[in-house]
Amino acid sequence: MLKTKHGSAFELGHMTIEKDGIQCTCGKKGCFERYASMRVLKENIRKEYGLGQDTHSRELMQILGNGSLLSNTLLEEYLNNLKIGIANLIDLFEPEAICIGGSFAYYENLFLEPLKQKIYAEHATFNERKDIDILTAKMQNNAGIVGACMIN
């Protein structure tokens, strides 16, 4: 474990993936979490389809998977942003596996295979790594609370 002076290292959601990008709550612009979090994805679906805040995640994900041009565009944009951040992490840490928790894990049928293809096939990483396991957390939304993902 790496101990840092202020304990504020590894704020991975706040690494910049877009120069002069969207304003983040941390004060910076273009942070990873402003482009690749499930919260932002859901906000974008609600905005583009004119849906209220009370629209359930399950319904939003059904819309995202409906195959329409707009849904496919939203999904593609989300996955491309996620690919950038994860590829940066792969280049930094050279992990054996990437395990994604949170509500992403509930909808892995929509996200996981296309994300793998983007990371493996589009020269996303320095060494064009194709041997990294990209998985969802068995603990799904509780993975962050527990601090471990456990592999499915």
Ligand SMILES: [Zn+2]
């Ligand atoms: Zn930020």
